[in-house]
Amino acid sequence: MATAEEQATTFKNEGNKAFASHDWLAAIDLYTKAIELNPNEPAYYSNRAQAYFRRAVAYTAILKSRDALKDFKTVVKKAPNDKDAKLKLAECEKIVRRVEFFRAIEVEDAPSAAEGLDLDSMVVDDDYDGVRLGTEMTTEFITDMLERFKNGKKIHKKYVYQIVIAVTKIVHEEATMVEMEIPDDAKLTVCGDTHGQFFDLMELFRLSGLPSEKHYYLFNGDFVDRGSWSTEIALLLYAYKWLRPSSFYINRGNHETDDMNRVYGFEGECKAKYNERVFKLFSESFSALPLATLVGNKYLVLHGGLFSDDKITLDDIRKLNRHNQRQPGQSGLMMEMLWTDPQPEPGRGPSKRGVGMQFGPDVTKRFCENNGLEAIIRSHEVRMEGYEEEHDGRCITVFSAPKYCDSTENKGAYIDIGPDYKLKFHKFDAVPHPNIKPMASWALSML
Template identity: 35%
Template structure:
């Protein structure tokens, strides 16, 4: 049982470390997406007009007018999905639940009308909502759902639907990763309109258009709603910015998505104009011609944001020869932005103090002393937050004063974790309910389930090794001046952490990642033996293959936006220009001839277009060998 528990812990640690590294990459690259929003159309003379990210996420007055035209969208007789009538009633929520269980899709006309009504409703809400248990007698708090509709339906089945006797608070991160983010938003928004006093929603760090570009929700909306998708996404950007930032129950329990910092000020938080923050990844701009972009902080040049995670506000690299962008935030704007970022991105830690959350790249790590200081200042009893997957669906820290609640079961893979929600009655003693959506795992033994999840985590980790292969080999060779191909276990572990920054128990994982030779040293090239690119691309240097694999998630975002008609095709010229912008931003030195060779190699039928799905497949890492003990699963 001890060995099994150790495997459970390091498996979750692997998944979590890779997830947070991706989030840090997203924060570092958010300035590139901002740059694409504002400047790609200007630089691409062959495709004038705001036809890329800015076209999807633009919030212009003209776009706003179009959003009100949902009444002109006809619902054909052939449509067999749910039909809504406004104002919504309980029967409409039942219709939606029944339809989504049958995997029906709500027509865009109803989606736009629902979202428009929600936008009007949320404008009336305060930044910090105050609730009481004296009316409904209990309040159920749910954490991250991340597009997992089965978990939401299971919560409603076990705990009952929202009603005047059954109040819910959903604590952010409704979307991304899972395949049913749209349905979750529709259900929650519908109940919010029907029971405005009994369903409440806090904003999470994934209620953010830039996060949605990377983690799947934008793509989900585009695939499900096609010609109406841009209107829906534009409206959602406003809705995100209007969601409340925090909730306080009985003046004693503070609930927010991420956490706090040593500068969190609840009084100040109630006064900011939250609608300015369309994305927490970048500060609001004074006007459309000015821009501030985010880079990973290095320790902080500005004292007032030093202990937050986004600690360095700079202009985009001048080597790109862009127009002058000299906007600066006022001291008050910096303080506002930091408040928003910290409550959505921060995580608790066991050590006292407040430090930048370098692991995620956003928010901060806050210790028990920071928690105590805030609770004492506002006469609060506890802090409830979400934001982190926990093996059992919940976790208590800071002497029970901080509770993490996470409601998406099987978050990383089937069997990886339970989900949970908590119930607060007037005594304010949290009562936890755990669950796990089960499909194939219920037929497996405990050890088989653990082996399956462990294998999935190790595969993901091995792919990280491949993506950083050149850097890892360089680090290994520093300990191997005689080029023996062998280094000590200690040097191998140090090299792995120095390159990947994943904070994993490398010595424990060594037996699953690299081979020992007879003298007890690590044969370091064995780390890569199980991995190879599925299809060979001619005339492409190996380092470019590795680079493309490392950044393929970011390239997919950009290319999906360029591919306006969702045909799966982009032109050779679009590929060339986008890749040149991307490599300039990342300071990767690749000459034009190499890019052209790559583009023409991928364009196998020579029709002048690239099927980007084939591009992704061309750089798909596969595992050559199955585990010898796979038959035991």
């Protein structure tokens, strides 16, 4: 019969396995059992504290702020000399105050931020030195806007209002899953997360070419937050969407949501560069964005990944009324489309993020076969080479923010798809940008 110390070691080893698979709750439980059997082993306490810490970080990322706060307090209590835990606790307390403040002032069924906005009577001063925008988007305006953004300038707030309102109307009328074909004389470029890294997006356009009648684009969510130029990217993508509504596509990502924007920088950036109304207009537009794009009946492009139920089909996505649910919440089809991730092991497992789940190669294989797809294309995660083909090539991740947040030495990537529907992967490096740090810490300090 095993001794108490041997049984404790077994629980510790099982806890390590749970920790490695991001099952923080199981890891905490197993380390606690090890401590109960052998309270004199310091490693068990430190392992449990790390499990609490990792779970707290996961809760923070998905804005379960109260749960995160509880775990950080536990870590600080059990490891009072852990400076990182103390710092995270202080940040988490700010998040809790901020989230609860906005929940307290939110009004259900509030009128649109566009209500009462009289664009016709809004005057652009004579000293505005940029190209003027009329009732339709033009290539000339976009070219001028690009140069202004490169030089640290803004466009007039009237034009911001016009762009966001026009695009909200366009995308609201699109299907939850847009279905498109690539013409014989055209190509489609699929881009992943850009996260406010405007100058890296300019490098992507330099390498791949600007959107045109024959060069379609699809941006697969998470174009705002974290980086310092989220408004510039959002306005640029929206301007192209207004100019080319039938050949420029935008999917919603998990960062095109209110709670994420309030914590990870976009709301604060909108208010600093323009005003609160601009953020509210963008928020309404994000809720109207499609959740997926079906390319040639071969590739399903969506931000996160697949589903907790094998019975989900493309028809279920088609039928999903995204307008009835402005924010994705913590469960359901919309949440899974925005939040899930692939894993190498078969089956499904707990999410390392703490929301959604992870899906294995067998899940991807069944989904593709049941729906007649060659592969799914998703984003949502950093890949060191900018992209990765997983699950026997049926799950493809593309990430377009090189040197993510100025701290990860990853490349960016994009995918070209021609009329033959063959995938061509392109990698690119980050380029220099003005010395402005990512905005997450600024957003946390706003309250």
